[in-house]
Amino acid sequence: MGMTAVEKVLARKTGRASLQPGEVVYPDPDFIMIHDGLVRGAKRELDSLGIDRLARPDKVVMVTDHEVIYGSPRAAEFGVINRNAAKAWGVKQFFDVGRGGHGHIFPMESGMLLPGMFYFDNDRHSTNAGAIGAFGFRIGAEISRVLATGTNWVTVPATLRLVLKGKLGRGVYARDVGFYLARLIRQGTIPFEMDYRALEFAGDLDSFDLAERAALCNSPTELGAYGVFFPPSERILAFARERAQHAFAPIYPDPDASYEKQATLAIDGIEPQVALPGEIQTSVDISEAVGQPIDHAFIGSCGSGMYEDLATAASFLKGRRVAPNVRLFVAPGSERTTRRMAADGLLNVLVEAGAILLPAGCGPCNDAVVGPLHAGEVSISTASNSNAGRFGSKQARLFLGSPATVAASAVAGAIADPRGA
């Protein structure tokens, strides 16, 4: 019996010939990522037990992305704690403020995260690794055990397979596919139970570049998927080879792999989608949301923060102005992307349009530590979800769309169809 992608990578990392869903294993990760907000808790826990050394400090990657601009005394205190922890633990790969960007984006761009890899992360959007053909498993506060011992227990997830058929229409992007998929799963049209599943994409994937693949990793994660995987195309492999910091060996599912369920999604006729406030499964065709006035817009996050996402947004902002009553925030996914946009003029397009540029990282998508909303205000953004309170007030209404839809809406002052912009 063949193996799915997640079974194969976990078999490789545990030295096993084969694995079955449901088995408990202890994979040896390629690296271990901890984000800024979790360091204090992990350091306190290990200190209280007298654990004063990490199993593999050389594998540990510390990233400041959730709260990059210290907007409070507490954040500044966390910054000091994080820097002291890096020093005490001997962590050299410390991407502090202004040094890397979003931990689920810049490692793919810098050749740290490569096809076929496996890593542990405290944060659940580590599923982005599937864009490049790798897996990152969310372990939450149990990252402390990974730091101390080098691994942790993992149950091998069951795998679902989704075959995409067709080609996206003009003005329709990967985020739209993700929102649409969430709606179909909620309706039962695609009969997937996503909790703790690995989702493999297959079919007509060649037109999905790295940014579009990362975007499509996002919605399944919100539905509970633990891993999302795209078999790396020749173009993805070439991208990885150009910048690889290590040797790598891509993995692909076996042709006779066993899936819990499989389904096909025709993507030809998908309209731009808008997720309504509450949860992404509530998405509607954009015609049902057009005209809703907005106060706030945000482009960025792990799902829409790559260079190509921002270039798409910029194409709708070029030569236009953000509507007078709207504040538009843009958070690039990496410092590399910010530099590239400075060099090729895209930053100027954003600034001339009146957008407010944030440092690379999560932006408002992490508990609205920057750019929050007041009760009664309305936002449209590319955030990972539209849960009440994600951008501050629980009485604010949060809509989601693709980078194109958000940019077009920011200019219009109301939710707008990018095909008419």
Add this chain to the structure above:
Amino acid sequence: MAGTKDFPWLLKGRCYKLGHNVSHAGGVIPDRLITGREMDPQKLIPHLFEESDPGFHQRARAGDIIVTGRNFGMGPKMNGYIAMQALGLGLICESMPYLAYRAAIGCGLRVLTDCHNVTELCETGDEIEVDFQSGQFINRTRDIRKEYPPLPEALQEIVALGGNTGWLKQWWSASKQGAGA
């Protein structure tokens, strides 16, 4: 590493039955304790099931077993399980989101999931017994026996040591001894 043989895997007590889709925030413990990151068992205990059943903690006895329907404890939160563990309770569910199950194990709670239709086999107040190591369920009141998937062997050690922190403590002590030997 520590053996799990002497750990009391068998609980005998009263059934406390809940329905489907009980969320951790509100359904198990008030949201303010979760967002406040309260992890002290003594501070959490008085608030367990407070919103649906005030005074639960005063009536609960060590050995009692919470029996739930599908999709229990939504959200990967630990606060409610810390209180259950400190009270000496057990938990068996028709299903739990994986991360909720993982959180319960991380707190050292005796827990079983995938107990198909278990809520049809008992009512609140029934005298029940659950062996978390073997998966055996017995309802003494109604004379019903059933086998469910046990706690996986690989995870028993974590529960027996009181959860993640207990496990790490034991591991560190063992690795220091190993280094000194």
